[in-house]
Amino acid sequence: xxxLVESGGGLVxxxxxxxxxxxxxxRTFSRYAxxxxxxxxxxxxxxxxxxxxxxxxxxxxxxxxxxxxISRDNAKNTVYLQMNSLxxxxxxxxxxxxxxxxxxxxxxxxxEGDYTYWGQGTQVTxxx
Numbered sequence: 001x002x003x004l005v006e007s008g009g010g011l012v013x014x015x016x017x018x019x020x021x022x023x024x025x026x027r028t029f030s031r032y033a034x035x036x037x038x039x040x041x042x043x044x045x046x047x048x049x050x051x052x053x054x055x056x057x058x059x060x061x062x063x064x065x066x067x068x069x070i071s072r073d074n075a076k077n078t079v080y081l082q083m084n085s086l087x088x089x090x091x092x093x094x095x096x097x098x099x100x101x102x103x104x105x106x107x108x109x110x111x112e113g114d115y116t117y118w119g120q121g122t123q124v125t126x127x128x
Contacts, residue, residue: 002027002117004096009122012086016126020081022096022119033099033109034072034079038092038124045095049081050109059106064090086126093121 008020024032031053039045049060049070058070069082083090097115108114 002029002098002100004098004117004119006094006096006119006122009094009124011125011127014086014088014126014128016086017082017084018086018124020083020094020096020122020124022079022081022098023077024098024117028074028077029072029079029098030074031100031102033101033103033106033115034070035097035109035115036070036081037095037097037112038090039095039121040089040092043092045112047110048094050106051079052104052106052109053102054104057104057106059110083124086124088126088128091124091126093123095119095121 003025006022035050036048037045051058051070067085072079096119098117099115
């Protein structure tokens with residue numbers, strides 16, 4: 001069983017930055033596709049970013065393209081979401097997701113059903 005543990009959420013001002021981390025426990029995740037989703041109050045959970053198992057293919061939702069960066073450090077068994085130029089609409093609970101699959105195209109991992117494992121979420125609050 002893979003458990004995903006997110007960290008790094010918190011309160012930040014508009015225009016500020018945060019870096020979220022996700023570390024799968026119990027497994028090395030070098031052959032896992034990884035993704036980030038978010039859910040704001042009263043809204044459905046939505047795709048934010050995805051990273052193929054090799055790390056070579058990454059993709060983003062239009063709303064975060066150019067501001068957010070997903071990356072992974074296999075040596076540390078950790079995936080990151082660097083969030084810059086944060087806006088009030090970025091405030092949400094952010095979830096890390098994983099699936100053990102060696103597919104090298106991030107476009108296969110934009111839906112909730114594309115993932116097997118989920119973290120508990122970490123809150124990001126953006127103050128104006």
